[in-house]
Amino acid sequence: MRPADLPRRLLLGPGPSNVHPRVREALARPLVGHMDPTFFELLDGVQDSLRALFGTGHPLTLPISATGSAGMEACFVNLVEPGDEVLIGVAGVFGDRMAQVAARCGARVTRIEAELGTALDPDAMADAIGRIRPRVVALVHAETSTGVLQPIDRIAAASREAGALVILDCVTSLGGVTVAIDEWGVDAAYSATQKCLSCPPGLSPVSFSQRAVERAATRVTPVQSWYLDVNLLANYVGESRVYHHTAPVSAIFGLAEGLRLVEEEGMATRTERHRHAANLLIEGMGDLGFEPLVDAAVRLPSLTTLTLPEKVERGEADLRRRLLEFYNIEVGGGLGPLAGRIWRIGLMGENARVTNVEALLSALRRELG
Ligand SMILES: Cc1ncc(COP(=O)(O)O)c(C=O)c1O
Numbered sequence: 001m002r003p004a005d006l007p008r009r010l011l012l013g014p015g016p017s018n019v020h021p022r023v024r025e026a027l028a029r030p031l032v033g034h035m036d037p038t039f040f041e042l043l044d045g046v047q048d049s050l051r052a053l054f055g056t057g058h059p060l061t062l063p064i065s066a067t068g069s070a071g072m073e074a075c076f077v078n079l080v081e082p083g084d085e086v087l088i089g090v091a092g093v094f095g096d097r098m099a100q101v102a103a104r105c106g107a108r109v110t111r112i113e114a115e116l117g118t119a120l121d122p123d124a125m126a127d128a129i130g131r132i133r134p135r136v137v138a139l140v141h142a143e144t145s146t147g148v149l150q151p152i153d154r155i156a157a158a159s160r161e162a163g164a165l166v167i168l169d170c171v172t173s174l175g176g177v178t179v180a181i182d183e184w185g186v187d188a189a190y191s192a193t194q195k196c197l198s199c200p201p202g203l204s205p206v207s208f209s210q211r212a213v214e215r216a217a218t219r220v221t222p223v224q225s226w227y228l229d230v231n232l233l234a235n236y237v238g239e240s241r242v243y244h245h246t247a248p249v250s251a252i253f254g255l256a257e258g259l260r261l262v263e264e265e266g267m268a269t270r271t272e273r274h275r276h277a278a279n280l281l282i283e284g285m286g287d288l289g290f291e292p293l294v295d296a297a298v299r300l301p302s303l304t305t306l307t308l309p310e311k312v313e314r315g316e317a318d319l320r321r322r323l324l325e326f327y328n329i330e331v332g333g334g335l336g337p338l339a340g341r342i343w344r345i346g347l348m349g350e351n352a353r354v355t356n357v358e359a360l361l362s363a364l365r366r367e368l369g
Contacts, residue, residue, distance in 0.1 A: 007328055009328045009330050010329045010330065010356060011330050012331050012346055012347065012351060012360055013331055013344065013345075013346055014332040015201075016194035016195070016201050017348040017350065019198055019200055019254075019350075020258065022257050023198055026253040026254050029253050031250065033249075034243075034246050034247040034249055035243060039252075040241060043237065043252060046259060047061050047062055047237065049256075049262070050207065050259065053179065053205075054170070054174065054179055054181050054191075054207045055181055056189075056209075057182060058181075058208060058210070060207070060212075060213050060230060060238075061205070061206070061208075062205070062206060062237040063251075063252060064203065064228065065247060065248050066202070067192055067194075067202060067204060068171040068190065068204050069204075070228065071171075071206045072098060072101055072169060072204075073228055074190065074204070074230065075138075075188040075190055075206065075208075076102050077105055077223050077225045077229075078212070078216040078228070078231075079187075079215050079216065080105040080107045080135070081105075081221050082105070082106030082107075083107075083108065084135045084136065085107070085108050085133065085135055086107035086110070086136045086138065087109075087111075087125070087134040087136070087137045087164070088137075089111075089112050089114070089139035089150070090113045091119065091148055091150065092116060092144075093144075093145035093335050093336045094144060094145060094171070095111075095138075095139065095140050095169075096336075098139075098167070098169065105224065110128060110132050112124050112128050116145075116146050117146050117148065117305065118148065118298070119148050119149075122151070122158070125158065126154070126155070129159055130162065133162055134164045135165065136165050136166075136167060137156075137159040138166070138167035138168070139155060139166075139167075141172075142169075142170065142171065142172035142173035142303065143300070144171065144172045144335075145335040147292075147303050148300060149298055149300040149301075151298070152168065152186065153184050156168075156184045157185060165211060165215060166184075166185060166187050166188070167187065167188045167189070168181065168184075168186045168189045169190060170190065171192045172195050172303055172348070173191075173196070174191035174195075174197065175197045175198075175258075175262055175270070175349060176270070176302035176349065176352070177196075177271055177274065177300070177301060187209040187211050188212045189207050190207075191204065191205045191206075192205075193254070193258065195302065195348045196302050196348045197255070197259070197262070198261065198348075198349035198350040199254045199255050199258040200251070202248065203248070203252070213230065216229075216231055258349075271301075273353075274347065274348075275301045276352075277301075277347040277353060277356070277357055278301040281360075281361075282306075284357060284358075285306055285361070285364075288309065288361075288364055289312070290308060290312075291307045292307075293307055293342055301347070302347065303344055303345070303346050304345045305343070306345065307341065308341070308342065313340075316333065316340060317333060317340075320343075322367060323360075323363055327363040329359065329360055331345050332346065345360070
């Protein structure tokens with residue numbers, strides 16, 4: 001099998017989403033070296049655009065050369081030392097992954113859980129922060145396993161008051177809904193390129209506050225990971241331009257173009273486009289008997305979770321396979337405890353379009369009609 005033999009799919013699952021044609025062209029550009037002054041100019045622009053998108057002035061904002069999970073690890077390995085108290089809000093699979101990563105860093109992890117499909121309770125988080133006095137509090141902004149968009153400000157404020165650093169997962173929110181990490185008081189945030197930025201998987205934008213940079217610089221123990229050590233990475237992306245690893249030049253070309261597309265559209269228009277497409281999806285799927293899992297107040301526009309009508313429940317995996325095979329449309333099943341109970345439909349970045357919603361609805365009408 002060659003890549004040219006693969007089908008063209010409409011990727012409406014939890015990610016990756018389809019890559020914008022302009023990003024594809026950028027990915028195919030001839031290489032320059034990773035120490036070339038023109039590449040550094042491009043990289044500077046990427047960092048500026050990422051700052052704007054994260055809503056931050058943090059100088060240490062960069063694309064980590066690996067997927068979103070590496071961004072998650074970068075935050076924990078730099079900010080957590082063995083024996084640290086770490087509080088994690090667990091409202092789904094990715095909050096749980098954070099807890100596992102923190103435990104591997106040697107943290108004493110406390111989990112505050114939310115029922116699947118609901119947001120974390122800020123009062124429960126604030127109580128735990130007061131009780132445990134953690135050094136780090138971590139939570140997920142857009143929980144891709146449940147479709148919940150978590151309000152951040154109260155939890156981040158309580159963390160800051162207690163002197164804890166805040167880590168935030170923005171993998172399925174960045175570029176699809178507004179992210180404002182400085183306003184919220186978040187110290188370390190990470191995302192991924194394959195969701196609302198319409199780029200392929202492979203990079204993880206991250207941003208570290210000054211407090212986070214200081215924490216990483218004044219650790220008692222060295223950062224467990226050489227590759228993800230921000231003390232070293234800062235010397236490559238910052239002014240000194242010291243070689244660290246060979247930056248994935250083509251992937252950064254793609255990201256530069258993906259970020260340009262976001263800037264041309266403007267986040268206000270883009271957010272509205274995501275919300276509009278999600279609303280149309282929910283309306284159309286409602287007519288077919290699928291119901292939203294999440295209350296409207298905390299529903300994530302870029303990833304909609306739907307409970308299944310009775311006639312779909314037993315054959316849900318088969319129906320998804322038919323969508324893929326006969327219509328070239330990918331949608332996601334439930335993850336973890338929600339497997340077999342929900343569908344996850346992503347309308348992310350370039351894909352958040354009425355035409356894509358209509359394509360899915362018409363395929364489903366034909367299959368279920
Ligand atoms: C919320 C969230 N966090 C982290 C990840 C992990 O990212 P990746 O699969 O790019 O490593 C994902 C992936 O879907 C995600 O949705």
